[in-house]
Amino acid sequence: MQLSDIEIKRLMIDTAEMAAKKALIEVGQLKPYLTLKEAQRIHGEYTVNRWINEGLLKPIKDGARNCKVRIDRIQLDAVAATSNRASWYKHNMTE
Known part of the structure; x- marks a missing residue:
């Protein structure tokens, strides 16, 4: 499969962006x-809940009980950066 120049860019x-965020996390500048x-x-609430x-x-x-729920920032950014329509379709249309 060939990627277009736009896709590569x-x-x-x-x-x-992910590498920069990871570096900022490692030096304590980002949670x-x-x-x-x-x-x-x-x-968005719906989107994050769907990803979970x-x-x-x-x-x-x-x-x-009442403990806060944490989400890994890198994992969240990775999911947000990728197309996840296929997982939505698989999850919702195969049940």
Whole structure:
């Protein structure tokens, strides 16, 4: 499969952005995790919940009951940067 120049450029930009965020996390300038509410504010409540239900995002809960749910920032950005329509179709149309 051949990628177009536009697809290659987009892939390179996405890779550079992810590497920059990872570097900022490693030097302590960016939080490695977002709360579920923060993630939902950025990408939309429905979208984040769908990604969790489809298994694309793995929420982290450190305790029981009222504990905040955390989302790995890099994982969230990776899911948001990729097309996930295929996973939605597979999840919703095969049930």
